[in-house]
Amino acid sequence: MHAKDLPGLRMLHPELISMENEVFRVYLGWTAVLVLKIFAMGILTGLTRFVTATFANPEDLMSPKLKVKFDDPNVERVRRAHRNDLENIVPFFIIGLLYTLTNPSVFLAVNLFRAVGIARIVHTIVYAVVVLPQPSRALSFFVALGATVYMALQVIAAAAF
Amino acid sequence: MHAKDLPGLRMLHPELISMENEVFRVYLGWTAVLVLKIFAMGILTGLTRFVTATFANPEDLMSPKLKVKFDDPNVERVRRAHRNDLENIVPFFIIGLLYTLTNPSVFLAVNLFRAVGIARIVHTIVYAVVVLPQPSRALSFFVALGATVYMALQVIAAAAF
């Protein structure tokens, strides 16, 4: 089943950018949730800096006894998880939108978006909230990566043929 | 007042992607300005590397007397400001576009975009150009964050209801 029965394979339709298109609606929801999730990492970094008194800038020091510090393992762990989000979620933002415009199967697209959204939230939890042994982080990483790579390949196929 | 009076709450309209839509036009302008602002951080990093002779790669050393260096506080400060841009401005790029498609109040949307744009430029200035004491950086950070979080919540509301 497709969002819209199209006469030609090579057409993209801007009207797919509509709340009547379930694919677009689900893309919209997960994108906004993942934006909030990325921002949560910034807040978590700040909180961890306060709890561990690890500040990177002299002007941030709350007391003259403190010194700048760059090697707190908890702060660095949150920062690695945050950076991993930028590396993996941000490309999804644009590819998810372009994939929506290729008029994919609703069932497949909706579940790919869910896979990315859930896998990236799990990735953050097992990386930076409750550290779990591998392969929990690797699995969640590759589920989201695989889904996004599939979308990118579909976009290339739509652009090329 | 809304950019377009719509018959149904749950509709998005691709024709909102138009220069006749002031919300889209203001989004367009601030997005392009902020892209240039992010790029300016890359140039500033390069200039600071030259001035302080802090190069991260052996092939970048201009003289055999130099060695790679990773801990210059000025270079690292610019790099932190640059990374903070990626963490906070890039999510705005996609959420600002999707928020535009939810047909928001023109007055509110235009001022939210301005708030993000101005706050992020102030953030860079007080972080990496003329270092000012806190809470100047924290304030500019939270103004932009708050405006973008509001847009993300509106996008979730549009997707869900």
Add this chain to the structure above:
Amino acid sequence: MHAKDLPGLRMLHPELISMENEVFRVYLGWTAVLVLKIFAMGILTGLTRFVTATFANPEDLMSPKLKVKFDDPNVERVRRAHRNDLENIVPFFIIGLLYTLTNPSVFLAVNLFRAVGIARIVHTIVYAVVVLPQPSRALSFFVALGATVYMALQVIAAAAF
């Protein structure tokens, strides 16, 4: 020559988001290729971590004899190339889309997209695969930067006038 002859200079047309628009099709293709290229940096980081036994998290250590390590020059080089992609390719994703909506000359737009795509792939190769002496990396960096800055200026011009 323009993708669509428009009656007014200040109009954007959502129907430019179509496979019949060659500019959009080329944008689509290069964007998806560059998303895969960014992801390849994540895979390359992981491979380099395994080859050099450089793991950043205790839970990633494959043997009790290993310790976390942060200073392997090969891993750090790949990470710098990866971060450089986020700083430069991600802004292209959004500006390329908005530039497409300004209805640019097909010839110019297609070649700007190609310039960004090819220059960023060359940048990665000379930075993190086969390290070549400067100015190979600087040249590829500035070709992509120049093309993206041009697009951003055109978007500002379209928004302002």
